[in-house]
Amino acid sequence: MNIWLRRYTKILTGLTFGLVIAGGLVTSTGSGLAVPDWPLSYGQLMPPMVGGIRFEHSHRLIASLIGFMTLLLTFWIGWREKRRWMRWMSIGALGMVVFQGILGGMTVLFLLPAPLSIFHGCLAQTFFAWLVVLAYGQSKEWQSKEMIRTGVTALKQFLLIAFGFVYAQLVLGAAIRHTHNHLLLIPHLIGALIVLVLAIAILVHVLRHHSAESRLTKPAIFLFALVIAQLLLGMGSFVYTVVFPKSDLPASLSQVFFVTGHQSLGALILAACVFLTARVFRLDPHAGHEKIATGLLRPSGAP
Amino acid sequence: MKKLILSLIALLVTSSAYANGISGTVQFKGTAPAPEPLSMSADPTCAAAHSEPVYSQSVIVNDNGTLRNVFVYVKEGLEGKTFETPKESIEFDQKGCMYTPHVVGAQVGQKIQIMNSDNTLHNVHSLAEKSKQFNLGMPIQGMKLFKQFDSPEIMVKMKCDVHPWMSAYIGVLPHPYFSVTDNQGNFSIESIPAGDYVIEAWHETYGTQTQSVSVAEGEQIKVSFEFGV
Numbered sequence: 379m380n381i382w383l384r385r386y387t388k389i390l391t392g393l394t395f396g397l398v399i400a401g402g403l404v405t406s407t408g409s410g411l412a413v414p415d416w417p418l419s420y421g422q423l424m425p426p427m428v429g430g431i432r433f434e435h436s437h438r439l440i441a442s443l444i445g446f447m448t449l450l451l452t453f454w455i456g457w458r459e460k461r462r463w464m465r466w467m468s469i470g471a472l473g474m475v476v477f478q479g480i481l482g483g484m485t486v487l488f489l490l491p492a493p494l495s496i497f498h499g500c501l502a503q504t505f506f507a508w509l510v511v512l513a514y515g516q517s518k519e520w521q522s523k524e525m526i527r528t529g530v531t532a533l534k535q536f537l538l539i540a541f542g543f544v545y546a547q548l549v550l551g552a553a554i555r556h557t558h559n560h561l562l563l564i565p566h567l568i569g570a571l572i573v574l575v576l577a578i579a580i581l582v583h584v585l586r587h588h589s590a591e592s593r594l595t596k597p598a599i600f601l602f603a604l605v606i607a608q609l610l611l612g613m614g615s616f617v618y619t620v621v622f623p624k625s626d627l628p629a630s631l632s633q634v635f636f637v638t639g640h641q642s643l644g645a646l647i648l649a650a651c652v653f654l655t656a657r658v659f660r661l662d663p664h665a666g667h668e669k670i671a672t673g674l675l676r677p678s679g680a681p
Numbered sequence: 682m683k684k685l686i687l688s689l690i691a692l693l694v695t696s697s698a699y700a701n702g703i704s705g706t707v708q709f710k711g712t713a714p715a716p717e718p719l720s721m722s723a724d725p726t727c728a729a730a731h732s733e734p735v736y737s738q739s740v741i742v743n744d745n746g747t748l749r750n751v752f753v754y755v756k757e758g759l760e761g762k763t764f765e766t767p768k769e770s771i772e773f774d775q776k777g778c779m780y781t782p783h784v785v786g787a788q789v790g791q792k793i794q795i796m797n798s799d800n801t802l803h804n805v806h807s808l809a810e811k812s813k814q815f816n817l818g819m820p821i822q823g824m825k826l827f828k829q830f831d832s833p834e835i836m837v838k839m840k841c842d843v844h845p846w847m848s849a850y851i852g853v854l855p856h857p858y859f860s861v862t863d864n865q866g867n868f869s870i871e872s873i874p875a876g877d878y879v880i881e882a883w884h885e886t887y888g889t890q891t892q893s894v895s896v897a898e899g900e901q902i903k904v905s906f907e908f909g910v
Contacts, residue, residue, distance in 0.1 A: 412842040414804045414816045425820075428724040428801060429843035489806075489814050628720075628845040 380458050384516040390447045391509040397444050398502050398645045400437045402638040405499075405555060407629055409433040410490050416483040441479060448475045451512075467512050474505045492556045499552040503645040507652040514656050519593070525663040526591050533583055533594075534662070537655040540576040543569060544651050548644050555641065560620060570612060573647075577605040580654075593661065597654040604647045611640040700899045704869040707751040707862045707882060710909030713742035719846045726801035727778030727844060737846070738783045740886050747866020748908050750784040751884045752836065752852045754859035755870065756891060758878035764856045766790040770827065773839075773849070775803045775819065780839065780849035784885070786859040787851055790829055797824045803847070808838040812853070816842075835883055850885055875900070882906040 404410050412430030413419040419435050427435060448471050455468040481498045488494060514520055550566045553559065584591075584598040614636030629637075716736035721727035741749040770792035774781045778799060787793055795805050795817075802820035811832035819826070830837060830853040841847035852859055860868035870880075875898045881891045887908040896902055 408845050409842055411806055411816050412804060414806075414818045420802060420818050420820045426802060428726070430723075430845060431802075431843055432723075434842075489816055628723075 380454075383454055383458055384513070386447075386454065387451060387509070387513040387516050390444070390451060391506070391513045393440070393447070394444055394506045394509050395642070395645065395649075397437070397440045398506055399638060399642045400433070400440050401499070401502055402641040403634065404433045404437045405495075405641075406634045406638045407433050410495075411486065413438075413486065416486045438482075441482065445475050445479055448472050461515075464512070464515050467508070467515065471505065471508055471512060474501060474508065478502060478505060490556070492553075495556040496549070496552040499555070499641075500549055503548050503648050506645050507649045510649045510653050511656050514653060514660075519657075520660055524661065526588065526593070526661045527663065528588060528591075529664065530588075530658050530662050533580070533588070533658055534655070536576065536580050536583060537651065537658060540573065540580060541648075541651050541655055543573050543576060544644075544648050547573060548648060551641065551644055555637075563616070563620070570609060574605055574609065577602045593657060594654070597650060597657065601647065601650045601654060604643060604650055608640065608643045608647060611636055611643055615640045700901065701873050701875055701896050702869065702871045702901045703755075703858075703873060703878070703880060703894060703896060703904055704860075704867070704901065705753075705904035705906070706866045707748045707753070707868065707884075708866065708905060708907045708909075709742045709746055709748040710907050712910075713746075714740055714910075716741075721778055721844070721846070724778065724801055724844060726799065730777040730799065735777075735779070738779070743864055743866050745865060747862065748884065748887075749862055749864055749866065751862040751866075751868070751882050751906070751908070752784050752786060752850070752859065753862065753868040753870065753880060753882045753906070754786065754835070754852060754854055755856065755873065756879045756881040758876050759856050759858065762856070762874075764788065767857070770794040771851075772796065773851070774798050775805070775841070775847070778803075778841075778844050778847060780841075780847055782849070782861070784836075784850050784861050785852070786861065787830065787853055788857055789831060789833055789853055789855050792827045792829055793851070795819070795826050795828060797822060802843060803841045804843055806840050806842055808840065809834060809853075810837075812837070835881075836885075852883070880904055882908075884908055 407430060409430030409432075412434045413425065415421065419425040419431070419438065425431055425435060452468040452472040456465055459465055459468075478498065478501050481494060481501065485491070485494045485498055547566065547569045550562055550569060554562045554566060581598045581602045584594045588594045614632075618630070618633040618636050717739070719735045719737055721731065721735065738750065743749055766788055771785060771787045772794050773785065774796045776798040778801070797803055797819040800822045802818065804816055804818050806816040807814050807828070807830075809830060811834040812830040815828060817826060830851070832853070833855050834853045836850040836852050839849045839851060858870045858873050860870050862868045873896055875896050877893065877895045879891050879893050881889055883889045890906050890908070892904055892906070894902055894904055
């Protein structure tokens with residue numbers, strides 16, 4: 379196990395969350411087309427950082443860094459990692475980041491068509507969640523022989539359903555953001571209530587059946603707290619974009635805060651949900667043994 | 682002598698034909714909203730271009746209680762007629778990080794000369810829905826480019842994504858019968874053929890209003906609109 383590889387993957391994952399926020403700021407400030415060309419910016423590598431260019435070009439710079447770091451990660455994992463699934467996941471991450479970069483360029487060149495922008499937004503969050511799994515796969519916990527004692531079949535089902543709804547919420551949220559179709563708010567609101575119920579159900583289930591297992595209680599509480607915060611940010615976004623929308627003038631700081639925060643927290647909820655799901659699947663005493671037995675999961679030290 | 686008489690007759694006929702017109706004023710009703718100040722701190726060059734506060738142009742109520750930047754045009758009554766595309770271009774400048782003019786009209790196919798008079802970069806982004814959209818960088822002071830719109834549209838929004846306070850509107854029509862209210866709230870549509878028309882007044886904040894008018898040969902008619910809250 380390479381401690382530096384593990385740290386590097388964590389740093390990359392953290393920076394990717396920063397990239398998600400940077401991307402959100404581009405949309406919230408209406409700067410998506412402040413730089414009309416791609417891959418260069420006004421024909422340069424470094425245009426004057428004024429107005430909307432600050433957001434759009436910073437996003438491009440961070441994205442380039444993430445792209446380069448992902449390339450390095452793929453080579454590093456290919457070199458040091460024995461587990462085939464990790465190698466494939468790193469190749470998948472590289473494919474995603476390359477595709478995401480091209481999608482970003484296309485959104486600029488085709489003047490932000492909604493389907494492309496929605497896809498770009500959703501893929502960013504998927505990539506972030508993907509890296510969370512990659513980072514978890516590098517962890518000591520994943521590579522140990524540890525299992526939890528009680529069965530997690532019901533929890534797995536809750537988590538998979540929650541994952542589906544959270545992802546659907548992300549798609550709906552991106553669609554609202556890029557089409558301004560307020561009719562989509564209705565399913566988004568219903569989805570939010572379902573996610574809240576699921577977060578409560580997961581928390582209650584974990585506290586009732588796995589209360590001694592802090593590896594489950596802590597992320598379940600974290601997930602629930604994120605969902606509550608997300609509801610508050612969602613309300614703020616609704617107030618600033620639907621109840622009191624600003625048309626022409628630059629978006630207010632409050633609007634940018636709520637809308638970008640809502641989008642970024644959505645990414646964090648997806649990541650938290652994916653992490654907890656991955657952890658439950660990894661620590662499942664039954665499935666884990668089966669995987670180890672079938673060679674899909676190799677405990678640390680295994681050849 | 683015969684030629685002179687014919688010329689005089691022709692002049693009279695021509696002058697009477699060109700006398701037809703629609704003019705008027707757009708009044709503002711109610712209390713004028715307080716002008717919204719614009720912050721240009723996002724680009725020091727823009728901020729330095731103004732020694733006095735700059736305000737949003739979305740609602741400008743003139744001192745005489747009239748409304749500026751209302752686009753008034755013939756909406757109906759010219760169907761089936763064709764009009765030559767003017768050879769002269771419309772000037773559309775980016776100056777002091779504001780669009781000048783804020784509201785303007787152009788005929789379909791007429792060249793629009795877009796200029797950057799600022800010592801900073803702009804992108805000029807058309808949000809046309811009936812013509813092809815464009816988004817072009819204008820990074821150099823003094824840079825000019827020409828664009829045109831291929832279909833009528835009320836109104837084409839123009840914006841700069843570098844400076845999000847910058848927006849303007851271009852009314853694109855298949856005919857030359859349009860006008861924009863000035864700093865006295867006046868508009869004037871000249872040399873329109875006699876006939877029955879529907880006139881529409883468009884304002885970016887207050888929407889549209891229409892009126893039906895009949896213009897007789899040699900007649901200058903007055904129309905007034907009233908917008909507000």
